[in-house]
Amino acid sequence: MPRFLILKLDGVMQGWGGHTYEDWRPTELFPTRSGLLGLLGACLGIDRQDIDRLNALAESVNFAVRVDSRVDQGGKKNDPLRL
Numbered sequence: 001m002p003r004f005l006i007l008k009l010d011g012v013m014q015g016w017g018g019h020t021y022e023d024w025r026p027t028e029l030f031p032t033r034s035g036l037l038g039l040l041g042a043c044l045g046i047d048r049q050d051i052d053r054l055n056a057l058a059e060s061v062n063f064a065v066r067v068d069s070r071v072d073q074g075g076k077k078n079d080p081l082r083l
Helices: 033-043 051-060
Strands: none
Touching: 033 051
């Protein structure tokens, strides 16, 4: 039987760092693989400098991300991938 963990990440001020362009780093509406690995590693007590354990974690998990639509205060449905 497969083992899995479902996380619902919900927060008004939530933001995930996107690809860095020199000194500019945009914010995305969905988490990156490295962001999720960092979150899981922190929950497991893995120090961010412990590269061997972080690599072992990265090799042991797969991710799927679902981005839901949001509804603004006026009741209008917003496409989560368009600002």
